[in-house]
Amino acid sequence: MDKKLLSDYIDACELIRETEQQIRRLRAKQSETTQDSVRGSNPEFPYNAQHFKIEGTTFSMRDDARLLEKKKLLADRRAAAEETRVQVERWMVTIPARMQRIIRWKLFEGLTWEETAAKLGRKATGDSVRLEFQRFMSGK
Numbered sequence: 001m002d003k004k005l006l007s008d009y010i011d012a013c014e015l016i017r018e019t020e021q022q023i024r025r026l027r028a029k030q031s032e033t034t035q036d037s038v039r040g041s042n043p044e045f046p047y048n049a050q051h052f053k054i055e056g057t058t059f060s061m062r063d064d065a066r067l068l069e070k071k072k073l074l075a076d077r078r079a080a081a082e083e084t085r086v087q088v089e090r091w092m093v094t095i096p097a098r099m100q101r102i103i104r105w106k107l108f109e110g111l112t113w114e115e116t117a118a119k120l121g122r123k124a125t126g127d128s129v130r131l132e133f134q135r136f137m138s139g140k
Helices: 003-030 061-094 097-108 113-120 126-139
Strands: 033-041 049-057
Touching: 003 061, 003 097, 061 097, 097 113, 097 126, 113 126
Parallel strands: none
Antiparallel strands: 033 049
């Protein structure tokens, strides 16, 4: 396991969240309706002016085809991101608990080395935690 895969994990989790938001937006667009009012008249004499209310979706058949294609692409993207996430989580179970905590706080939650050291306690400093992490990653 290398540091690149760990950073890919962070991106994969974000990508899953963004993909789900995009799918929700596409579904909302599909169910979006619009209303309008038009004027017309009888086609025969006497020509009486009439108002008609029309309502419908702005979603066309071509949009529907694009939506299906986008949904498939988003589902593929989500599946690939999910696989990366599962791979990293499987690896995380195999490493020491202290290193799991360091990786989770520093890489996944984005804390500084000093904040990570404070959460670890036991007189840890930011530099000592950083060096411990670097030694661990160079050994893997």
